[in-house]
Amino acid sequence: MAGTTVAGAAGTAQQAADPFIVDGVALGSRLITGTGGAPSLDGLGAALIASGTELTTVAMRRYSPAETGSLFQLLVDHNIRVLPNTAGCFTARDAVMTAELAREALETDWVKLEVIADEHTLLPDAVELVDATEQLVNRGFKVFAYTNDDPVLALRLENLGATAVMPLGSPIGTGLGILNPHNIELIVSRASVPVVLDAGIGTASDAALAMELGCDAVLLATAVTRAQNPAMMGEAFKHAVIAGRLARAAGRIPRREHALASSAMEGRAEFL
């Protein structure tokens, strides 16, 4: 495809045939991973590789000389693209400042915009989110907007120039899955930018459902990093996203009230 570049070498043939294209970049995996909650960098690296991800979020925090190993270097070494977030920002001002620092530090204009209302719910603050999206788009950022599962707000963010909209399935870290599948379908049906299901994923079937609902990709962190076996769960999600994507494209059967036999009634043997 013209104007696209292929990122990473981890994609399987299956994935490569159906790249996730965002901002003109073709990613071989539709799984975007976060890095929060992993107990060690080594374990995190193994989980990321097993998941097949080619795009991974990081947070921006004060530099500490005591930290051993560099997360950024780990991602560079594994050819995984970095998506800095604005986690922990409560205002548009803080989010814009954090995004500017991330652009300088990591040399990318992609940013996962996260402006949360309070620490109890970690839900996006719609007013600040809209304000920050507008400011960041004007400053040349490619905004991946983490948003509520609100079809109206999602469209507003797209109209402001968001590169992707990322509705939550349920609050961050809860593992409650997709609480309002209908809204996610509505967001997908009206969007002309990629829709990424972000937050609330608990296990593989949640990610498969997101893809079946028509999402272009899934973003998750805790579900892998805090699983009892993060690398195994990473691999599970890799397959779940592919399975859900295929099921969406294949076209599921309609739901019906009553049973429908798949074996013909004609030609049965008769027993007297």
Add this chain to the structure above:
Amino acid sequence: MNITLNGTAHAVDDGASVTTLVSQVTGRNLAPNGQAADGQKLGVAVARNSEVVPRSQWFVTALAEGDDVELVTAVQGG
């Protein structure tokens, strides 16, 4: 002179630039363009008195007494 670095008091030589400070704290040698001299990614950014200082400006930006500097990097996160 004394500045504040990431919220705590920090002493630097008079006339030190942002490059000097970043190099001192990270233990990496920096080229005048703000990139690491070893060619690897540096992965840090600097805000001085709530303004981001582009790495291309680190070398020519002198620190002043009382400056409030934030030095950030990528860490694990959502």
